[in-house]
Amino acid sequence: MKRFFSKALCGVALMALIAAHGAFAQAKKEANILEIWHIWTAGGEADAFKALTDGFQAAHPDVKLQLRTFSEGGELRQQLGMALMGGNPPELFYCPGPATVLKDFVDAGNLAPVTNVWKAAKCEENFDPSIAAMYRINGDYWAMPLNIHSENPIWYNVEVFNKLGLKPPKSWNEYKTICDTLKKNGIAPSVGTIGWPLPMTIEPFIVKNAGVKGWNSFLNGKLSFTGPEMRQAFKDWKELYLDQLIKDWTGYAWADAAKPFVEGKAGMYFSHGDWLESFFKSLGMDESKFGFFFVPAPDAGATPVIIVDSFALAKGCANPKLGGMFLEYCASVDGQKRFNKIKGSVAPNKLVPADIYDATMSKMYAMYRQKDTKIIKDSGYIFHNDFQDKWKTLLGQYALTPTADVLEKILQELESKRTTSQFVVWN
Amino acid sequence: MSFGIRAEPSTGKARRPKPATALMGVARGALLAILALLFLVPFALAINTSLKDQREVWAVLSLPSSLFFGNYVSAIAKISRGLMNSMMIALPSTVLSTLVGAMAAYPLSQLKFKGSGAAYAVILAGLYVPYTTVLIPLFFVIRGIGLYDTIPGLWVTHIGFGIPYTTLVLRNFFITIPQELKEAAAIDGCGAKGYFWKVLLPVGRVGVSACAIIQFASIWNEFLFALTLTRTPELFPVTVALQGFGSRTQILWGPLMAASLITIIPTLAIFLVFKRQFIGGLVGTYK
């Protein structure tokens, strides 16, 4: 045993020397390193980001990119918090917009303003004004948007619809008829999933009962949970969503749920983001076989909820100039073209030619440009994290056990949380 | 007088097997075979999936239409560095933390002194501290001693957090080693200090091996500390590298399964190596 331990200790000492050498080599960050943290670890998203970084690298060959990925935003923010505390944050990190998180970072003094980059890249002229407004806090700009994703289109299986003679509905009554027809023919009206996508599915019903104006009140924390609009919204949510879902839907993650849809076992995929498009394709579904629609709101046409992927510049990073260069590239036509083409999203830069979009994204693009379309914001990024979490958790509780008892309990808890929480007012 | 640990494989069967016993033997064998099969099913699923193309992954029951080794290729490409890092983290940490645990277990099990009970209780309390609780203060401690984003930093962390585990296991093991050994050694001129190295560890190698196996397994599979205390991708152990196979919108199942299967191999190897010492120690004798 003693010989074993002494051999082991020698091995350990050797490793210590190797590791120490490695450790000291990392001590200081060189001046040409650009560290970027993001969440696009795999698949089409990773390819899209690679296309972006390749383009940047071609234009700036002497910059060395150091990329770090996380499987989701919460983890990134956690590590970022510690890096900021430790005084050695990365140059750029992924930050979704519009986001209360962005504002939190700004208020905490963790970000460096990038107004100069916006000016240099002429973003105010070239970007959609509603997008620009999301990034303007206290007169400065704080991050650079890369794309626009729509989170709540209702996807439908074209073959199933054609077979039963159905067409995208123009009202919720028509929608109910579609559901009934599908059910009568043994097809589940829709698939769904529990977890983070769930809050998006109640959004259309809040808009149905309170209008776009009401949705904005909701985001500002001014819509009562125990008031008539919310109660009716929950009633509609149960009738038109929860009761229309495929059997055992709570056992599927959002990606699993796509399968029954692709196979025609369900007619629709209700209220889920346009990243589904490339996912359907990867499951072998041709683009002509699926489509999307929005049911018009009382005071608007389509009401897409958007999220925007963007990058922010951390204060106190080693090489902020390099960060600025990358952000400028992100705003450029070339950068946005490369990224959005593969990501399956729409570019905020109006100068990006529309021919990079496939059939589905072209339709999406056209939808954004329609006069009566009102872009609305995702509650997940407007609410403070703790309120959003409570909202998501309690919605999940009702979805799992949709009884009147549970409904009353959660409405009361949400209302009391609403009156005691702080909300950020975004216009 | 001989005490406790004279270990031989227990011979449960009576010397003259009766027919009923033979039937029981068959029943037992069948039961064992069924359980073994059940245990294998998830592995079979993993292996099956790792050999499939991304599109076939969802057809759970069927075998791959053709053996697709591409998953293994991409898995190895992505985690080879991680495997090496995990080795560099886990091996020294295991050796050192087992040693430190033995150091703490020795006085608590063999020596009589006031406060040994209290000391033991305090160390045990550490067992119930969830890792996530101590993450932020840990970050500051490691940064304070200049070991942030280094592999030695992880060694120190694992040694520190391994103390309750290793002390518990080894103390409860050492306590079964009779005091007579110590007295005999003292007669031969070996003081309390030397006893540790010369007698206790060799005699206790069963417990030490068991402890080492368990420590290795948990350090190898550990994720949270590595994620928090390392920044540069070149230092990531394999558990963090495995995160690279999945994002919020897409998970590469095939390569993920391939990579996971690959990561079992080192732990299994350590298990097999130490197992022999383990068993060997059991059939040895204590002088």
Add this chain to the structure above:
Amino acid sequence: MRWMRLSYQQDQKATAILYLALPFVLFAAFFLYPIGHTVYLSFFDWNGLTATMKPMGFGNYRSVLGSQEFLLAGLNNAKWLAYFIVVPPALGLGLAILVDRLRRGQGFFQTLFFMPYVITPIAVGAIWKWIYNPGSGLLNSILRAIGLGAAAQNWLGEPRIAVYSMMLSASWVMTGLPFVLYLAGLKTVPAYLLEAAAIDGAGAARRFLNVQLPMLAPTTIIVEAFSILGAIRLFDLVFALTNGQPNIYINVLAPLMTKTSFQIFKMGEGAAIAVLLLLVTASLLCPYLIIASRRAERVKL
């Protein structure tokens, strides 16, 4: 050091201090300081980003104890604790008894049953999610293939059975360690005791209960310690099986604490949860371990 001829007592004490020194320094740095810091933090409102923290007395504790999420999660922890104390040790012991009688191939079974213990939680989660998938998962597919389609369930999605489905997965992972420990423990039972009992006419069951089981007491203590540990730390597995977002009916305290601190950024509240978790488990389990350890010493014949 021959000039310092310490008395037996002093030698004992000096050695004790010498050997305990390093472990204690490390322990203080990694446990005492962080716990102290966490307790301190639980009395503040802090979001982990800004430098300022707002003191708020017991406010965090009040809101935690009043929240449905916390109480449901705590209830689940209790269920899991009961499970961990009973199921993996019992299964491990059962397996050990079965395998111990084999004349050959013990090593093979040892490796087989131990392997799940060392596979990473992400992979475990992925595999079992496929087994449990209601539509095309392995379990339901097999049930349908043999005509028991009606028994097919929404194993992970149905709140009433989800916890039990997860316990099955946990059994696959966690039985390996008790099994290996018990197998080794069985081998330390002296053969002559068993033979003596057989000669006295004791059947297999009697031999087990009166000879083997008591001698397994020290092993059982270690097995239980690890099991209880698993219950408290129960995190990776729940996470992996629920895509990182356990719903309110199957959540347990450790993920809840992580979520509160690192995703909702209420570090003070998260710290309060951690402190509560610590208090409950320490007060319940430390005495058990100490008493049990003392009893183990007495078994030493």
